[in-house]
Amino acid sequence: MVESGLRRLIKLKAALYSGGSTARFLRMAAEEYVGTLPDKACVDCGSSSKVIHQLETLTCTVGDKIHTVKVKGVPMYQCEK
Ligand SMILES: [Zn+2]
Structure with missing residues (x-):
C-alpha cells in the first residue's frame, strides 16, 4: 500500500x-x-503563455457574514498573444 x-x-x-x-x-x-510552473501552451489558441503573479480576491461566508480575502502573488498562465 x-x-x-x-x-x-x-x-x-x-x-x-x-x-x-x-x-x-x-x-x-x-x-x-x-515550485516553478513549467511553460505551457495557451489553452485557447495554442500559442505560448507565460506565468504571471496576480492579486486574487476571494469571498467566503463565515456564519452569516461575507468576507473578502485578497491573496497576493497567485501564479497563473497568461497568453502571450
Ligand atoms: Zn492564447
Whole structure:
C-alpha cells in the first residue's frame, strides 16, 4: 500500500522535525516548497503563455457574514498573444 507507507513516512518526519504534529510538519513543508510552473501552451489558441503573479480576491461566508480575502502573488498562465 503506497498511501499507508507515505502516511507512515510523513508521521515519522513529523516526529523528527515538528514535535510529532503532522499538521505543523505539512505547513512547514508547504512554506519551504518553492515550485516553478513549467511553460505551457495557451489553452485557447495554442500559442505560448507565460506565468504571471496576480492579486486574487476571494469571498467566503463565515456564519452569516461575507468576507473578502485578497491573496497576493497567485501564479497563473497568461497568453502571450
Ligand atoms: Zn492564447
